[in-house]
Structures are given as C-alpha cells and as structure tokens.
Amino acid sequence: EVQLVQSGTEVKKPGESLKISCKGSGYSFTSHWIGWVRQMPGKGLEWMGVIYPDDSDTRYSPSFQGQVTISAAKPISTAYLQWSSLKASDTAMYFCAVGSILKTFHYWGQGTLVTVSS
C-alpha cells in the first residue's frame, strides 16, 4: 500500500525558515516523481514543483521558482519543501503527492498546515 506521511502543523513568524517533510512507503521512492501542491485557505490547488529522487531532477512552477526549494533524501525515502524566509502569504495547507510520471499525482499525503503570523 502506497503511503505518504507528512510532518505536522507548523506555526512560524515572518522571516523564519522552515522545512517540511513527506515520507513515502509502499513503492519505489527513487523511480517516482514526488511533488508539492499548495492550497491557500478557501482556495484551489496550485502545483509548486516536483523532484525525481533517483537523479534529483527538479521542476518548479514559474510562480514558485526561487521562492521554495524541493529536495529528497533517498536513503530515508523522504521529500522536503523548504523556505528560507517565510511570509504571511505562505500560510496554507501543503500536500505532497507522488506519481509514476511527472504529469499525474496518483497518491497524496494528508497535508501539512503552515501558518505564518507575527
């Protein structure tokens, strides 16, 4: 059974850094694309980017390029989404998701709620 387990709720202040995680199991972590999707409160889904863990090939949406960093640690089958300086507008639910191809997310994590407030 494919499972994606995300790290827990985060409450941070503007300007702080943050790294959230997503641990995959039940499939070949290195040979599937794993990515991140943002959902701001009451809004729709936004594709942020993906990584192919085997060779670390990473693609970003133009909207998120330079704003976040996506990475993966193969030995522990875990993907990460990282911010160096959070803004209040980063407040959202963040989902990780995995697919055998870049173009489709077949399985999803439960979501990580990030709240950024002074």
Add this chain to the structure above:
Amino acid sequence: QSALTQPASVSGSPGQSITISCTGTSSDVGGYTYVSWYQQYPGKAPKLMISEVSNRPSGISNRFSGSKSGNTASLTISGLQAEDEADYYCSSYTSSSTVIFGGGTKLTVL
C-alpha cells in the same frame, strides 16, 4: 501561467449526469493527452479520479469519465450520488514541462 478555467459551481439531482469543463490553451490542454481530474472533500487530500484524459485508476467508479476536444477537457459524472458532492480540479501538463491546475469546481448534489 494562468490557471485552467473551470466553472465555479455545478449542480445536479441524484441519478442525473453532469459535466465539468476545463479550458486551457494549445500549450497545455490542447497540446497533450495529460489531463487529470481530482476529487477533494472539505478538509481532505485530493484523490485522482481520471488520468491521461480518460483513464480511470483502479477502484474508481465507471460513473466517472473524461474526454477532451481541442483546448477543453471534460469530466462527466453519470448517475449522480450524494457522495459525489465535492470539489473537482483538472490539471494539465504544459509546454514548460510543468503542470497547471484548474481553479476548481464545487459540485452540489441537490
């Protein structure tokens, strides 16, 4: 990169059929067969319902079907049931080697 265009809401009565449209451009929906549809209940993670325009993953009811014509893809739900009430999102691969979502459609079962 603007979101794909979906109607904000659609509604139908139990047993009826509804169709949700998803309009893009030749650089996304019209240019590739990689259109997916996701169902999301409030407070839950999305779930893949249709991939590659019309493929149903294992376990998805055959009441859900997808199609595409030109720059517009469509999701049709037949034999509408109360449990189908949810938000639905389309997505498409793009010429920039990324993926873009639609704005989402809220389905109400009357």
